[in-house]
Amino acid sequence: MYKLLIVDDEPQILEGMKRMLDWEKYGFGCIETSETVEDAMSKAAAIYPDVAIFDVCIGPDRGYDAITRLNMLGLPTKYIIMSGYSEFEYAREAIRCGVKDYLLKPLNRSRLQEVVEKIVVEDLHGTLEGTSDVNLDPVLGVRYDSLSKLINHILLMVKTEYAQNITLKMVAEQFRMNGTYLGQIFLKETQMKFSEYVMAYRMLRARERILSTDEKIASIATSVGYSNLSYFYTHFHSFFGRSPSDLRK
Template identity: 65%
Template sequence: MYKLLIVDDEPQILEGMKRILDWKHYGFDYVETCVSTDAAVSRAVQLIPDIAIFDVCIGKNLGYDAIRQLNEVQLPTKYIIMSGYSDFSYAQQAIRCGVKDYLLKPLEKEKLQQVIEKIIVDDLHGSIGDPQTSTAHLDPVMGVPYDSLSKLVNRILLMVREDFNQNITLKSVADRFQMNSTYLGQLFIKETNMKLSEYLMLYRMQRAKELIQTTNEKIHWIACSVGYNNMNYFYTHFHSYYGKSPSDLR
């Protein structure tokens, strides 16, 4: 369904990018690579990729210069820049080209996944996942396929996955989507059988459990990292959900 172009002058990076995500499960039937900006511009005009990922420095050329050339021919492609440099001027130039995100190398799989999902939902008007039974395409809280939910609810779930450690409220979500909070809340309940606040709490609990079982971080740090500044609330919610304390689970 979708086409992806990855551009980097290091072959090993290209191979890694082809494997970092299960692109086919996201609907990418075509994943092509280029090692130069000239080849990338030529191929992009022919392929018209839905998403193109450019390294910021490709040989002696700059990825965002190639993106500027492609913008001139008005391709509908959505662009991502990856870079080993945190130089603000590079990021600034990328933003001016209209890139969707500027990711630092080595790429974090989860961060790239979030960006790709956001582009699919917001820009390509698709949904995440398919009716396959793979857990990668099931919502971790509800256990239902993402494509069984509306695009709007998928956008809300994506927002939770990206910002679960922030102060998310029904009002803040409604404000972002420029919608009435009462209507949005009713729609969310209708599709998920739970309030947004309940979903957020359950998602945070699952992330907390994952961190407790896979890291040696202190419980206080884990609580803060999943959005809890009040430890009493964290312990209460955790015990209510898992029937044991974080320390007992560990």
């Protein structure tokens, strides 16, 4: 049975996380929670969690700093960061300490489920009925473990920052690489231009919100990175062959 550690300084968040998924279904027989970094460090050292979910801000401390400290202890834990802040600096630090994913609050249950299933299948070598595609990228349709570490880091950045004005130049600067060269690497490995991937990912997230919420289309467009509603409609129709309103009918 797997062990899970959830760290957040808000007790109600911890309780909500424990109920958000049927953890036992995924093989988690032990679930521990912590409201402080020091308590989390003690519990992690005691139980060696298979998966740990850290809030990015835990009181005055940062979740990614705690993860860095735990990495130095050599724990075989797979980490997820959750945050109420869509800030590139936080995402960059999370990537540096090797987190599996960076999820924005309020957490989307399906996204958390997708990440947990991916970790169980790929990293813990578990099996899950009916989840044969959980380790596939939703845009590329290929296994994440078939992609290089660099490309996986870039895809994580897109998942974190797709609602912002994320550009290849911005990503290249984080890796201290030439933008043109990085774009060529991305195209060669994914068979897509970086800008095409970002647009496709935004479209999938938009479709998800259109089908699962009653939000206005204009609000959804903004939430997936489109300040120009006309561009959003044009890209959506080009991608799905129908308008957002038609999809919702």
